[in-house]
Amino acid sequence: MSLWERDGLVHLNASRSGGDDGLHWNASLAVEREVWRRTRLFAELARDNASTLLNAGVRYRARRDRLALDFSLQRRRADGGVQNGAIIGVGWYDL
Numbered sequence: 001m002s003l004w005e006r007d008g009l010v011h012l013n014a015s016r017s018g019g020d021d022g023l024h025w026n027a028s029l030a031v032e033r034e035v036w037r038r039t040r041l042f043a044e045l046a047r048d049n050a051s052t053l054l055n056a057g058v059r060y061r062a063r064r065d066r067l068a069l070d071f072s073l074q075r076r077r078a079d080g081g082v083q084n085g086a087i088i089g090v091g092w093y094d095l
Contacts, residue, residue: 007033007034008031008032008033008034009030009031009032009033010029010030010031011028011029011030011031011044012027012028012029012030013026013027013028014026014027014028015027024048024049025048025049026046026047026048026049027046027047028044028045028046028047029044029045029046030042030043030044030045031043031044032059038060038061038062038064039058039059039060039061040058040059040061041056041057041058041059042056042057042058042059042072043055043056043057044056050078050079051076051077051078051079052076052077052078053074053075053076054074054075054076055072055073055074055087056072056073056074057070057071057072057073057087058070058071058072059091065093065094066092066093066094067090067091067092067093068089068090068091068093069088069089069090069091070087070088070089070090070091071086071087071088071089072086072087072089073085073086073087074086074087
């Protein structure tokens with residue numbers, strides 16, 4: 001869904017899967033918004049049966065629709081513990 005006069009997006013995903021231990025629900029909600037020319041802020045909250053992931057960062061499109069650079073921080077809660085991390089990513093589109 002487009003927000004902020006086409007400067008931002010909201011994504012909602014939900015799924016259900018079955019296994020030996022029963023049905024599991026998975027869901028995620030993500031938002032992103034352009035804040036400067038070719039620069040977007042993004043955040044995602046994802047939940048599955050036993051863990052929660054929060055990821056937030058910034059994406060810069062170095063070459064429009066071709067090359068993107070990401071930096072994000074994440075926090076994952078699972079099995080009674082918490083893990084934090086940083087991610088540096090490179091996305092190359094239309095290979």
